[in-house]
Amino acid sequence: PSRELAAYVPVDRNPLDLIAATESQMLPDLLALRHQRMGVSPFTFFRGTAELMEHDLAEQSHSGIQVIISGDAHVNNYGFYASPERKLLFGLNDFDEARIGNWEDDLKRLLVSTYLAGQSNGFSERDLLPILTNVTRTYRHGVKYANALTLPERFYFSYEIHDMMATIDRISDDQPHKISTILEKILKKSPQKNSEQVIAKLTTADEEGRRYFIEQAPRAKRVPQAIKEQLIRGYHRYLKNTREDVRVYLTNFTVDDVIRYAVGVGSFGTHCYLMLLSGNDGSHLVLQVKEALPLRASLAALSSDRDLRLAQ
Numbered sequence: 001p002s003r004e005l006a007a008y009v010p011v012d013r014n015p016l017d018l019i020a021a022t023e024s025q026m027l028p029d030l031l032a033l034r035h036q037r038m039g040v041s042p043f044t045f046f047r048g049t050a051e052l053m054e055h056d057l058a059e060q061s062h063s064g065i066q067v068i069i070s071g072d073a074h075v076n077n078y079g080f081y082a083s084p085e086r087k088l089l090f091g092l093n094d095f096d097e098a099r100i101g102n103w104e105d106d107l108k109r110l111l112v113s114t115y116l117a118g119q120s121n122g123f124s125e126r127d128l129l130p131i132l133t134n135v136t137r138t139y140r141h142g143v144k145y146a147n148a149l150t151l152p153e154r155f156y157f158s159y160e161i162h163d164m165m166a167t168i169d170r171i172s173d174d175q176p177h178k179i180s181t182i183l184e185k186i187l188k189k190s191p192q193k194n195s196e197q198v199i200a201k202l203t204t205a206d207e208e209g210r211r212y213f214i215e216q217a218p219r220a221k222r223v224p225q226a227i228k229e230q231l232i233r234g235y236h237r238y239l240k241n242t243r244e245d246v247r248v249y250l251t252n253f254t255v256d257d258v259i260r261y262a263v264g265v266g267s268f269g270t271h272c273y274l275m276l277l278s279g280n281d282g283s284h285l286v287l288q289v290k291e292a293l294p295l296r297a298s299l300a301a302l303s304s305d306r307d308l309r310l311a312q
């Protein structure tokens with residue numbers, strides 16, 4: 001029942017044990033900066049500790065209705081990105097924790113993150129309740145709308161920004177013109193956020209014009225030659241397994257440089273690299289190589305260890 005799903009079951013756990021289990025798999029020289037990023041606000045703390053969410057949700061009531069979930073559907077993981085056809089879409093853009101799970105886990109993660117982000121931005125409790133109510137109402141309407149679509153309509157559906165603006169203007173009576181103005185600004189600004197912008201910010205050129213990443217340790221750090229070669233071999237294996245059109249496109253590029261580059265909050269401290277590619281026309285691409293930690297496995301190991309200590 002919905003009432004059971006909404007009820008909070010108190011959880012007895014030591015957050016430091018859970019955090020330590022995750023950070024034991026991370027790069028030690030990045031942990032101090034990771035803690036600094038997590039310490040900005042309650043929102044950034046919980047954004048950086050998906051293992052706490054995983055543990056706490058496991059103790060709650062569950063629907064038993066399992067789907068493929070994001071696993072980390074906090075509000076900062078929603079945003080705009082370009083489709084292969086270069087249309088600007090809105091949606092989830094981070095799937096490090098994607099797995100089969102109970103559908104409500106994503107909604108709970110979204111609601112809690114919305115609440116914490118609202119607090120960080122000065123919203124009062126009185127302001128936050130209607131916002132959370134609107135989030136759940138919108139989610140429910142989205143599910144009903146999707147269920148009304150045919151299978152082909154659902155398969156080919158995309159949330160392009162112009163469709164988004166038209167939908168908001170049609171269903172919203174709360175100053176829709178302000179929302180549309182914000183989206184118009186996003187539409188104008190988004191094409192500037194591309195690989196060439198990253199190139200200008202993170203790279204420099206040698207006397208022969210060959211570009212390479214600027215080292216800014218500990219966040220941006222050069223890797224040993226053996227690691228670089230291993231990553232390039234992995235890139236070539238990726239080329240053999242990716243879609244045919246992507247493979248044909250990338251064969252026009254060569255790898256110029258690789259650097260370790262920490263990103264985000266929850267991922268900060270994992271093995272993450274940037275790969276600089278130069279095209280035969282002088283254009284550039286920056287590809288991200290990112291590690292996803294085995295979150296469930298680490299928690300299961302920690303739980304088994306805790307049970308063993310209790311038994312002893």
